[in-house]
Amino acid sequence: xxxxxxxxxxxxxxxxxxxxxxxxxxxxxxxxxxxxxxxxxxxxxxxxxxxxxxxxxxxxxxxxxxxxxxxxxxxxxxxxxxxxxxxxxxxxxxxxxxxxxxxxxxxxxxxxxxxxxxxxxxxxxxxxxxxxxxxxxxxxxxxxxxxxxxxxxxxxxxxxxxxxxxxxxxxxxxxxxxxxxxxxxxxxxxxxxxxxxxxxxxxxxxxxxxxxxxxxxxxxxxxxxxxxx
Numbered sequence: 001x002x003x004x005x006x007x008x009x010x011x012x013x014x015x016x017x018x019x020x021x022x023x024x025x026x027x028x029x030x031x032x033x034x035x036x037x038x039x040x041x042x043x044x045x046x047x048x049x050x051x052x053x054x055x056x057x058x059x060x061x062x063x064x065x066x067x068x069x070x071x072x073x074x075x076x077x078x079x080x081x082x083x084x085x086x087x088x089x090x091x092x093x094x095x096x097x098x099x100x101x102x103x104x105x106x107x108x109x110x111x112x113x114x115x116x117x118x119x120x121x122x123x124x125x126x127x128x129x130x131x132x133x134x135x136x137x138x139x140x141x142x143x144x145x146x147x148x149x150x151x152x153x154x155x156x157x158x159x160x161x162x163x164x165x166x167x168x169x170x171x172x173x174x175x176x177x178x179x180x181x182x183x184x185x186x187x188x189x190x191x192x193x194x195x196x197x198x199x200x201x202x203x204x205x206x207x208x209x210x211x212x213x214x215x216x217x218x219x220x221x222x223x224x225x226x227x228x229x
Contacts, residue, residue, distance in 0.1 A: 026082025039064025
């Protein structure tokens with residue numbers, strides 16, 4: 001997604017922000033484009049408070065003068081604006097490519113609305129081409145990985161489930177967890193897979209966001225389109 005398309009999607013999402021809002025701020029390059037547009041509006045007097053979904057987003061927002069709070073301080077939010085790695089039918093999403101899926105889902109679930117901003121290439125007829133991130137605890141990693149493989153196989157899914165690395169070390173989330181990336185290639189029943197993964201004790205969270213997004217702002221070569229569930 002070009003920087004220009006990110007900016008266009010972020011501009012449209014910004015029109016949904018109202019004074020006084022408690023705003024969830026997503027993670028990733030597209031969400032960062034939104035935060036960078038939000039900063040000047042706040043400097044001009046737009047009164048909002050943001051709840052960031054990652055340390056990276058928190059640092060960027062603070063540098064732009066955006067007032068921040070924690071979800072403990074503001075447990076109910078008006079709106080979250082975030083990106084996505086895939087947007088499927090009924091706005092089912094795959095998220096977590098940036099490693100912040102747990103906090104992103106907690107913040108989205110605490111919000112009255114969630115708007116997703118993305119480029120048109122992220123819109124797919126069926127989820128799964130993008131590897132599904134699954135956040136897991138370090139203890140019992142191999143047992144958890146095998147349980148994921150088994151639960152997926154019961155749904156007719158197969159493909160490598162690999163530990164995400166950062167150089168020569170395992171990638172660590174802001175919560176101190178690991179991420180397994182599951183390359184199933186296709187996920188025809190995301191609801192069933194979400195339920196199966198949630199039943200595995202070592203899985204902290206997965207990157208299937210179902211029933212959370214109320215609007216997708218999608219930027220493409222021919223302009224910006226709005227998608228609803």
